[in-house]
Amino acid sequence: MTLFGQRLRRRQLLRAGVAAAGALILPGRAPAQGGAKPLSGTTLNIACWSSPYAKLLTEYVPQFEEVTGAKVNYETPSFPIYNQRIDVELSTGGSSYDVLNVTFIYIGRWIGAGWFLPLDGFLMDPQKTPADWEPGDFLPGATAAFRDPAGKLYAIPWTADVYMAGAGRYDLFEKAGKPMPDTFDEVADTMKAVHMKDGVPAFLPENHYGWSFIPWLQGFGGNVFRDPPEDLTPVLDTPEAIAAADFFAKLLHDYGPDGVISYTYEQVVATLKAGRANYSPNGQIFLVQMGAKDSKVASTCNFSMCPAGPKGRFPGVATHGWGIPAGSKNKDAAWQFITWAMSKPMIRQMVVERGYSSITRRSLIDSPEFKGKLTVNGHDIVKIYLDTIALGARGYMKYRTIYVYPQVDKQIDIAIQNIASGQMGAAEAMRQAQRNSLAELQRAGIKL
Amino acid sequence: VAAEPAAIERATRPSRLVRATLPGWRREQGRDFALGLLPALLVLAAITLGPTIYLIVTSLTPLDPVHPQSATDFSDPAGNYRALMADARFLNSLWVQAKLSAATVALQLAIGLGVALLLNAGSRFLEAARTAFILPMVLPPIVVAVVWKVIFTPDVSPMHRALAAIGLPVHSLIADPGMALWAIAAADTWEWFPFTMLMALAALQMIPAEPIDAARIDGAGRLALFRYILFPYLRPTLVVAGLFRLIDSIKAFPLIYVLTNGGPGTATEVTNYYAFVESFNFSYWGYGSAIATLMVAGVLLFSWIIGRLGGEAEPDE
Numbered sequence: 001m002t003l004f005g006q007r008l009r010r011r012q013l014l015r016a017g018v019a020a021a022g023a024l025i026l027p028g029r030a031p032a033q034g035g036a037k038p039l040s041g042t043t044l045n046i047a048c049w050s051s052p053y054a055k056l057l058t059e060y061v062p063q064f065e066e067v068t069g070a071k072v073n074y075e076t077p078s079f080p081i082y083n084q085r086i087d088v089e090l091s092t093g094g095s096s097y098d099v100l101n102v103t104f105i106y107i108g109r110w111i112g113a114g115w116f117l118p119l120d121g122f123l124m125d126p127q128k129t130p131a132d133w134e135p136g137d138f139l140p141g142a143t144a145a146f147r148d149p150a151g152k153l154y155a156i157p158w159t160a161d162v163y164m165a166g167a168g169r170y171d172l173f174e175k176a177g178k179p180m181p182d183t184f185d186e187v188a189d190t191m192k193a194v195h196m197k198d199g200v201p202a203f204l205p206e207n208h209y210g211w212s213f214i215p216w217l218q219g220f221g222g223n224v225f226r227d228p229p230e231d232l233t234p235v236l237d238t239p240e241a242i243a244a245a246d247f248f249a250k251l252l253h254d255y256g257p258d259g260v261i262s263y264t265y266e267q268v269v270a271t272l273k274a275g276r277a278n279y280s281p282n283g284q285i286f287l288v289q290m291g292a293k294d295s296k297v298a299s300t301c302n303f304s305m306c307p308a309g310p311k312g313r314f315p316g317v318a319t320h321g322w323g324i325p326a327g328s329k330n331k332d333a334a335w336q337f338i339t340w341a342m343s344k345p346m347i348r349q350m351v352v353e354r355g356y357s358s359i360t361r362r363s364l365i366d367s368p369e370f371k372g373k374l375t376v377n378g379h380d381i382v383k384i385y386l387d388t389i390a391l392g393a394r395g396y397m398k399y400r401t402i403y404v405y406p407q408v409d410k411q412i413d414i415a416i417q418n419i420a421s422g423q424m425g426a427a428e429a430m431r432q433a434q435r436n437s438l439a440e441l442q443r444a445g446i447k448l
Numbered sequence: 449v450a451a452e453p454a455a456i457e458r459a460t461r462p463s464r465l466v467r468a469t470l471p472g473w474r475r476e477q478g479r480d481f482a483l484g485l486l487p488a489l490l491v492l493a494a495i496t497l498g499p500t501i502y503l504i505v506t507s508l509t510p511l512d513p514v515h516p517q518s519a520t521d522f523s524d525p526a527g528n529y530r531a532l533m534a535d536a537r538f539l540n541s542l543w544v545q546a547k548l549s550a551a552t553v554a555l556q557l558a559i560g561l562g563v564a565l566l567l568n569a570g571s572r573f574l575e576a577a578r579t580a581f582i583l584p585m586v587l588p589p590i591v592v593a594v595v596w597k598v599i600f601t602p603d604v605s606p607m608h609r610a611l612a613a614i615g616l617p618v619h620s621l622i623a624d625p626g627m628a629l630w631a632i633a634a635a636d637t638w639e640w641f642p643f644t645m646l647m648a649l650a651a652l653q654m655i656p657a658e659p660i661d662a663a664r665i666d667g668a669g670r671l672a673l674f675r676y677i678l679f680p681y682l683r684p685t686l687v688v689a690g691l692f693r694l695i696d697s698i699k700a701f702p703l704i705y706v707l708t709n710g711g712p713g714t715a716t717e718v719t720n721y722y723a724f725v726e727s728f729n730f731s732y733w734g735y736g737s738a739i740a741t742l743m744v745a746g747v748l749l750f751s752w753i754i755g756r757l758g759g760e761a762e763p764d765e
Contacts, residue, residue, distance in 0.1 A: 080729075084728045084729065087728070087731060088728065091513030091514070091731060092513065109514060112514075113513075113514045257602070257603060258602040258603070258608075258619050258620045258623070259600075259601060259602055259603075259619070259620025259622065259623035260623065261623050261711065261712055262601070262620065262622055262623045262708070262711075267601075271603060276603055403514070406729060406730060407729075407730045410725065410729060410730075413711075414711065414713050414714060415713075417711045417712040417713045418625075418712065418713035420712075421623060421624065421625045421711075421712035421713065421715075422625070423625045423712065423713050423715070424713070429713075436536075436537065439531075439535070440730065443510075443531070443730075443732055443735060444512065444730075444732075445510070445512070445515065
C-alpha cells in the first residue's frame, strides 16, 4: 500500500470514528430511522477568539453538521475584538450565541456575574453525557479555573496554554556557543550574542504584556496584586516590579525588531515562522507552529521552559473553555456541540491530522500520537508542557482570573510600552501604572 | 428692478393681528400639517434624541453591567465628571486629540486646496485624475487602516524598504512615541484630503470668469491672482470644509485601533479611543458615557459654529 493510501485510510478511519462517536455521544439523538437528524432545523451560533485551535475546528464543524443536521454559524474574531464583543453581548443579557469561549482573563467577571450556565446538570445526566465521555479525563488544573467557589463547573477547557520559550534560529545560538537560556541573565547574555546575526533580531514577545511580561515580573519577586483574590491592592510600583519592567523593556528595546512594541500575537507567529525574529517567550500554542510545514525555521527551531528569574520560575498557564451563555436559546444543542468538540475521538483527530498541541485530556496527552506530534524538530515539548502545568498548580496565576484584571492588564501594557519606547523610566512608568490601576479598581467599586 | 423674493415674502407675511383673524380653514390647514408631521418628528426624536438623552442620563450613574443596579444609582450624578477632571489619562487624551485634529485639518486643507488648484481645468486626463484622487475617501476605513498598517510595519513595508534602499532608513513610525501621532495624521490626511479637494474644486468652478480675466489683463501673476481673487472666493468654503474635517477628526477611531491601539503608551490615545477603552475594555459604561457626553457637547458646539459660518458665507447680495 502506498504512503498516500495509508494516510487516506487512516484519515478515513479517524473520520468514521469521529462520526460514529458523534452519534454515540448524543444518546437518544442518533439519526432516526428514515434519515431524520436530531438537530435538523436548529441553528447554533458559536464564537471563539482566533486561536490556532479555533481556526482548526472550523474545518471540522461540517462533520458536526453532518451528524446532527444542525446549522452552525461559527466565528473566530481576533482576541481583543472577541472579548469586547462578547463582554457587551453577555452584559446586556443577549441571546445571540449558544456556545462561547470563556476567555481566561474574563473568567472571574463572566462566571461571577452569572452570565454562563453551570454545566454540572448536563454532565450528571446520562441522557446528555455518555459515561465514556469521561469528564474526569480533563486536566484538573485546567478545569479548576472554570469552577466557582461552590465547585460548579462552567466551561470545558479546550486548551491549557503554557508559557515557554522558543528559538526559531537556534542554529545562530549554536554558532555563538549558547544553549537555550534557562535564566533571565542567560537570556540577556544570549540575546546580546545573537542579536542581528544573519540579520535576525533576537527577542520578540507579543505586545500583550499583561500576559508576556508577568513571568518576568514574578521571576523578580513582584506580582500584580498583593494577595489575590483576598487582597486586590495592585503592587506594580514595588522595587521588584520596577526592576522586572526595566529588565524586560531593555530586552525589547535592545534586542527586538524595529517596532517591537507593535507586534500582536499573530504578527509574532508569522515573524518567527518566517525566520525574521529569533527567540520568543510565548504560549506553546503559538511557538509550536515554528515546526509546521509552512515554517522556514522548522529545521532550526528549539524550545525550552520559561526562563527562571532570581526568585524562581513562574511560567504562565492560561486555559480557555467552551461554555453556554445563560441567554442561549438552544442549551441542549449547545451542550451537544461541546460534547462533540471535546470528545476524545474529535481531539485525537485534530492531534493526528493537524498536530493540535494544546490539549486538555490526560489520556490523550499520554498517547503516542500526541507525544509524536509534540516532538518538534527532535525536541520533546510534552515534557515542557507537563512540567509547566505542574508548576502552574502552585497557584501563582490567581491574579489572572480576578474580574478586574483586564483593567490592570491594560496599565501593564502601557507601562512596558512607555519604558521600551523611551517615554519614561521604569520607576516612573510603573508608578503611573500603579496610580492608574488604583483609580480603575476604585471605579469598579473595589474597596482597597 | 425685480423685488427680492425675501422682501416680497416679508411684505406679504400676515401680521400677528391678521393671523389671529385667519379664517378657520387656514387654521385647520396648519393643524393638519402639524399632525401630519408629528409621526415623522416623533420617530426622528426617538432615533436621534432618545439615545443622546440615554447617554446623558447614563453619564450621571456609575453604570457597570456587572452590577445592573448601578444603572439607576443617581446618588452622585456629578461623580463621573468630577473624576474626569482629575483623570490624567483623559486630560492627556484631550491634548492628543487637539494635536491630531490641528495636524489633520491643516494638512487636509493645504493638500486638498493644492490638488484642487492643480486639477481645476477641463481635460479628460484631469477628470480621470480627480476620480483617482477620490479613491482613498471611498475605501472602507478599516481597509485604509490595514493598508497603512502594512506601510508602517518595517518588516514588510515597501516604504521602509525603499527608504532603506536609497540610504535613508527610518525606524518604525508607529512604535516611536514622537512620530506615531504624525504617522496617523499622515494616514488620515491621505484618506480625507479628497473631501477638501472636492469642496475646493466645486467652489473654484463657481468663481465667475470676469474678475479673473480682469486681473490677468491688469498683469496679476499667479500668486497675486490666488491671493486677491481666488482665495477670497474660496475662504468661506474652506472654513466650512475645515470645520467638517475638525468634527470628523474627533471621531477618529479605525486608524488608531489598527495602527497603534492608542500607544506607544498613550501617545496616540485620543478622547474617542479612551472612551472606547473605558466602555468596552473595562465596561465602565457610566464613565465612558460621561466622556462621550463631553464629546457630543464639543461636536454640537462645532456644528453650531459651522451653521453660523455657513450663514455668513452666503454670497453678498
